[in-house]
Each structure stands twice: as C-alpha cells, then as structure tokens.
Amino acid sequence: MEKSITTNFIRDIIDEHIRIGRFGGRVHTRFPPEPNGYLHIGHAKAICISFGIARDYNGLCNLRMDDTNPEKEESEYVNAIIEDVRWLGFDWGDRLYYASDYFEKLYGYALELIKLGKAYVCDLNAEQIRDFRGTLTEPGKNSPFRDRSVKENLDLFERMRKGEFPDGSRTLRAKIDMASPNIIMRDPVLYRIKRENHHRTADKWCIYPMYDFAHCLSDSIEGITHSICTLEFENNRPLYDWILDQLKVHHPQQIEFARLNLSHTVLSKRKLLQLVQDSNVEGWDDPRMPTISGLRRRGYTPSSIRNFCDSIGVSKVDSIVDITVLENTIREELNKSAPRAMAVIKPLKVVITNYPEGKTEELEAINNPEDLSAGTRKVPFSRELYIEQEDFQETPPPKFFRLSPGKEVRLRYAYFVKCIGVVKDPKTGQIIEVHCTYDPATRGGDAPDGRKVKATLHWVSARHAIEAEVRLYELLFTARNPNDVPEGVDFRSNLNPKSLEILKEARLEPFLKDAPPGSRYQFERLGYFYLDPVFAKAGKRVFNRIVTLKDSWAKEAKKGLEKR
Numbered sequence: 001m002e003k004s005i006t007t008n009f010i011r012d013i014i015d016e017h018i019r020i021g022r023f024g025g026r027v028h029t030r031f032p033p034e035p036n037g038y039l040h041i042g043h044a045k046a047i048c049i050s051f052g053i054a055r056d057y058n059g060l061c062n063l064r065m066d067d068t069n070p071e072k073e074e075s076e077y078v079n080a081i082i083e084d085v086r087w088l089g090f091d092w093g094d095r096l097y098y099a100s101d102y103f104e105k106l107y108g109y110a111l112e113l114i115k116l117g118k119a120y121v122c123d124l125n126a127e128q129i130r131d132f133r134g135t136l137t138e139p140g141k142n143s144p145f146r147d148r149s150v151k152e153n154l155d156l157f158e159r160m161r162k163g164e165f166p167d168g169s170r171t172l173r174a175k176i177d178m179a180s181p182n183i184i185m186r187d188p189v190l191y192r193i194k195r196e197n198h199h200r201t202a203d204k205w206c207i208y209p210m211y212d213f214a215h216c217l218s219d220s221i222e223g224i225t226h227s228i229c230t231l232e233f234e235n236n237r238p239l240y241d242w243i244l245d246q247l248k249v250h251h252p253q254q255i256e257f258a259r260l261n262l263s264h265t266v267l268s269k270r271k272l273l274q275l276v277q278d279s280n281v282e283g284w285d286d287p288r289m290p291t292i293s294g295l296r297r298r299g300y301t302p303s304s305i306r307n308f309c310d311s312i313g314v315s316k317v318d319s320i321v322d323i324t325v326l327e328n329t330i331r332e333e334l335n336k337s338a339p340r341a342m343a344v345i346k347p348l349k350v351v352i353t354n355y356p357e358g359k360t361e362e363l364e365a366i367n368n369p370e371d372l373s374a375g376t377r378k379v380p381f382s383r384e385l386y387i388e389q390e391d392f393q394e395t396p397p398p399k400f401f402r403l404s405p406g407k408e409v410r411l412r413y414a415y416f417v418k419c420i421g422v423v424k425d426p427k428t429g430q431i432i433e434v435h436c437t438y439d440p441a442t443r444g445g446d447a448p449d450g451r452k453v454k455a456t457l458h459w460v461s462a463r464h465a466i467e468a469e470v471r472l473y474e475l476l477f478t479a480r481n482p483n484d485v486p487e488g489v490d491f492r493s494n495l496n497p498k499s500l501e502i503l504k505e506a507r508l509e510p511f512l513k514d515a516p517p518g519s520r521y522q523f524e525r526l527g528y529f530y531l532d533p534v535f536a537k538a539g540k541r542v543f544n545r546i547v548t549l550k551d552s553w554a555k556e557a558k559k560g561l562e563k564r
C-alpha cells in the first residue's frame with residue numbers, strides 16, 4: 001500500500017517526538033472501536049490516520065475492541081469490525097486486543113490509586129453525584145464520602161467486586177478537585193456496579209471500569225506512543241494524563257483531530273442502528289448506508305476509501321465534507337480501471353426492418369478508452385435490439401437529439417439507424433416497438449459521406465442479451481445535514497423516499513453472463529456498477545449502481561466532440 005501523500009499536524013507532532021527522542025523514536029498507535037455497531041466512513045478516517053501513521057513511520061498499530069460497556073456490545077459487531085478493517089487493507093499482526101482482557105489489571109490499578117489516597121468509594125447515587133458536580137459557572141461540592149480512610153476504601157471496593165452491593169449504590173471515584181474549571185476533573189467516576197453479562201467475560205465481573213479509566217490504561221499497557229482520537233475527547237485529556245501520572249506508568253501522548261462529517265448522511269452508530277432496527281434500510285450493509293460494509297456492498301473499493309480519507313486531510317476544525325467528494329474518488333478510480341459494457345436498464349424494443357432476420361454480426365467494441373491495453377471485445381448485433389425507453393420520444397421536445405420519428409442516430413460501435421415508425425399496444429396506447437432502418441455503409445459508427453448525427457445510443461441485441469436486476473441509489477437523506485432538525489423531530493423525517501429504485505428487466509451485453517461476483521463495470525452512459533456478491537451467492541444477478549458518470553455524452557455532443 002502506498003504511503004500517504006499529505007502531511008498534517010499529527011505527523012508534525014510525531015516528527016518532533018522522533019527528533020527529540022521521545023518514546024525512543026518508536027511509533028505505536030491503535031484503533032479502539034467500541035463493538036456496539038458497524039464501522040462507518042468516519043471510522044475509516046480514524047483507521048486510515050492511525051494505521052497510516054504506523055505504516056509510514058515503520059511503526060505498529062493495534063486493533064483494540066474497547067469493550068468495557070457490557071450492555072450494548074455484541075460479538076456480531078466484533079466480527080464485522082475485524083472484517084472491515086482488514087478489507088480496508090490494514091494489518092494488526094497478532095495484536096488484536098480487548099480492553100476486557102485488562103479487567104484484572106485495571107482492577108489492580110484501581111487498588112493502587114486507592115492506596116495512594118487518590119481514589120475513594122462513594123455512596124452517592126448517580127443523581128446525587130450530578131447534583132454535587134456543580135455547573136460550568138459554579139464549583140462542585142465535595143462528596144461526604146471523600147475522606148474515607150484507605151483501609152475502608154480498599155475494603156469497600158473489594159466488596160463491590162464481590163457483589164455485596166446493589167447496582168448503582170456505590171462507585172469508585174478519583175479524588176481530584178471538585179472546583180476544577182474542567183467538569184471532567186471533578187472527582188470522575190472510575191468504576192460502577194452493573195450486573196450485566198459481558199460478551200467475553202460473561203458474569204465474572206459486576207463492576208466495570210469507565211471509559212476514561214480503561215482507555216488511558218489500555219493504551220499504557222499496550223505501550224502505545226500516540227493515542228489519536230477525535231476532538232470530543234480533548235476535555236478528557238487532563239484526566240487521561242492525571243491517571244497515568246498518579247500511577248507512574250508508560251504515558252502515551254493523546255492527540256485529537258476533528259471527526260469526519262459527511263453531507264446527506266448520519267455518522268452516529270446510535271442513529272445508524274435505528275435505521276437498521278426500524279427497517280428504514282435493509283441492514284448494516286445496505287448499499288445506501290455510510291458504513292464500511294454498506295460502501296463495500298455498493299461497490300466502493302478499499303483504495304477509493306483510503307484515497308478519500310487521505311484527500312480530506314486532518315484538522316482541528318469541524319466541518320462537513322460533501323458526499324460528492326467521496327463519489328468523485330471512486331469515479332476517478334473506476335474511470336481508469338473499470339471495463340466498459342452496454343446495458344439497457346429500462347428496455348424498449350427496436351426492430352431494424354431492413355436487417356435480415358436470423359443474421360448476427362460481431363462488432364468490435366473498446367473495453368476501456370482510458371486503458372487501451374484492455375483491448376477490444378465483440379458485441380453481437382441483430383435485427384431486434386433494446387434501447388433505453390428514455391432515448392426515444394414520439395413527439396420530441398425541442399433540443400431532443402435522440403431517437404424520434406424521422407430522426408437518425410448512431411448506435412454505438414454499430415450503425416446509423418433512422419426511425420420510420422412505432423408499434424403501439426392497441427389497448428394501452430403504449431409504444432411497444434420502435435421501427436428503424438439502418439444504413440449498412442455506416443458500419444462501425446461512421447458515415448463515409450461525412451454526414452453527422454447528434455446522438456449516440458447504447459443498445460443490446462435482444463436475442464443475445466442476458467437478464468439482470470439493476471439497483472439505482474440516490475442519497476439516503478434529502479437534507480445536507482440530516483441531524484439538523486427542530487427539537488422533537490426525528491432525523492428520519494429527512495429520509496429520501498426515492499433512495500432506492502429496483503429495475504428487474506435490465507438487459508446486458510452477453511459477456512456479462514460470466515462476470516465474477518464483486519466485479520465492476522462502467523455501463524456506458526449510465527454509471528459504474530458492481531455485481532452484488534451477496535445476491536450472487538443466492539443465485540441472483542443484481543448490479544448495484546455505485547455512482548453515476550459525471551460527464552455524460554450529451555455534454556460532449558454539445559461541444560461537438562462526439563465521436564462514436
């Protein structure tokens with residue numbers, strides 16, 4: 001995998017640490033997801049930053065499941081996280097860790113803090129703790145249990161572990177400063193009692209460490225040098241540092257960056273879970289989801305996501321990245337690499353009345369004009385074809401240059417054809433066939449007499465085409481920022497009701513019969529498509545549109561550049 005082409009403030013900090021010999025020149029990062037949902041494109045940014053730094057500095061990056069909160073965590077999520085990080089192309093060697101593996105060690109550190117007089121067992125309940133905490137403008141009040149002796153604290157904490165007290169009745173708290181201007185430093189809770197089955201430790205524990213206690217110590221235990229996280233943890237850094245300083249253990253440097261926000265979608269696991277649970281989408285891997293598994297199912301490549309994360313940069317300022325930036329990355333990549341094919345997604349039958357019945361010609365088509373080494377292929381042409389319904393109008397509006405009665409157009413790689421009439425369903429009046437004649441002298445798509453046509457259409461031979469389902473996707477949300485809703489309004493009021501269109505009658509060029517599941521093509525004039533491997537396993541041929549084409553031929557035709 002290539003090195004990142006851009007530098008950023010995090011890399012500047014690491015360069016400086018290497019220069020002054022901090023951490024002995026070592027670079028060791030980690031990606032610490034909480035397994036309470038599937039990873040999304042925001043996580044991909046965090047993964048690319050931490051794994052990318054390890055890659056570029058010849059360092060290491062651990063994958064750590066931050067599984068200290070037993071309620072919401074499941075092994076399904078653990079497996080999905082592992083699959084997604086691997087798919088993105090990153091490798092943690094044998095360093096897949098679980099914060100829950102450190103429960104015993106963390107308990108030991110808690111005992112040490114108590115012995116240092118830096119932690120105490122508090123009998124206030126959650127509500128009382130909140131009341132004592134004070135506000136941004138007022139200092140908090142000391143807990144009446146703050147001055148318990150070390151001996152009493154040790155005894156009570158050990159009995160908390162043994163399960164002698166009910167849930168929520170006691171906590172272990174750091175003894176810092178109830179008047180600190182940083183509310184997080186006002187004697188934060190380090191442990192709570194919670195009788196909850198844990199996905200790995202089952203019922204072994206009934207006390208669980210809080211994030212701030214577990215996270216810094218997990219980093220320390222693993223010898224992490226740079227603990228990179230998002231800005232919302234900036235206020236937690238003093239606590240991170242305080243705990244490690246009291247215990248005099250290996251002390252990583254926490255560095256915060258602005259999280260990724262993407263337009264027209266949500267990047268909160270809680271909201272994504274709601275979409276899945278309430279069947280607003282078909283699952284975590286629905287191709288409309290901003291999850292890594294959704295993007296994969298849509299047809300995004302790992303390299304396109306890595307390039308996207310690289311291109312948006314790393315900063316300390318929150319912003320919303322437009323989703324078109326993501327779409328452009330895959331479009332650029334596939335423009336270079338995807339073989340071209342012709343596919344008709346809303347078919348309309350065309351009969352070439354002066355073309356012999358039963359005759360088939362093999363016409364030559366270019367596989368990729370951006371990569372001529374991809375060669376050419378043969379496309380069968382015959383008397384009956386399909387074109388897109390949209391490419392024909394019986395009574396065309398002004399400036400409609402495609403097919404209509406009396407008009408001549410080019411069929412790509414084939415011939416000029418001229419419409420001479422239509423056949424309608426006598427009952428509905430709907431056009432069921434378009435009749436054309438072809439000019440045999442225009443074989444390959446050029447007229448020897450130099451005459452021009454204003455449109456080039458894609459087509460498939462009716463007899464040779466294969467059938468497929470095609471799925472077209474639009475933005476999942478109509479609003480640029482779907483989170484921006486008035487109090488009491490569900491963010492899902494911004495869902496786009498037209499985000500999925502299923503076309504079951506598509507007809508494709510015959511070579512696609514053997515397309516391997518998971519392969520990508522440019523369907524000419526329609527966009528880039530991905531043969532869905534999940535449906536393929538179930539014996540169904542479904543092509544997902546990854547993204548549309550930016551430059552349609554129509555635009556080129558306007559510039560008079562159109563050729564074939």
Ligand code: ATP
Pocket residue numbers: 031032033034035041042043045046228229230258259260261267268269270
């Ligand atoms: P969510 O808000 O979606 O629940 P989270 O921060 O709770 O996300 P974690 O599993 O704790 O999810 O995240 C693992 C890592 O990924 C953290 O270091 C977190 O900072 C980072 N991360 C999460 N969301 C984003 C994002 N949108 N952009 C960049 N990094 C992110």
Ligand code: MG
Pocket residue numbers: 034
């Ligand atoms: Mg989190």
